[in-house]
Amino acid sequence: MPSHGRKWTAEETVQILDEARKAGQAVSEVCRRQQIAPGQFYEWERQARTGALEALRAKKRGRKPSKTETYLKHEVVRLRIVVAELSAETL
Numbered sequence: 165m166p167s168h169g170r171k172w173t174a175e176e177t178v179q180i181l182d183e184a185r186k187a188g189q190a191v192s193e194v195c196r197r198q199q200i201a202p203g204q205f206y207e208w209e210r211q212a213r214t215g216a217l218e219a220l221r222a223k224k225r226g227r228k229p230s231k232t233e234t235y236l237k238h239e240v241v242r243l244r245i246v247v248a249e250l251s252a253e254t255l
Contacts, residue, residue: 184205213243216237219236
């Protein structure tokens with residue numbers, strides 16, 4: 165049962181996304197435990213991916229990437245793996 169009107173911090177949202185992506189965790193189970201709708205989870209995941217891609221595209225040539233940019237680059241790779249796993253689950 166989704167929690168109506170609940171505001172999640174960015175940190176809480178990332179924790180939920182990470183929790184659902186641990187090996188052996190079903191997204192539906194994490195959503196039930198956290199009382200969020202699966203649609204909300206996938207929207208957060210889409211937003212995280214979009215934000216990561218935008219940050220990576222904004223990178224300027226010739227300068228050392230920041231820790232945030234490096235993290236986001238790794239996050240994009242991780243999310244690509246997750247998307248592949250989800251695609252395999254739905255087949």
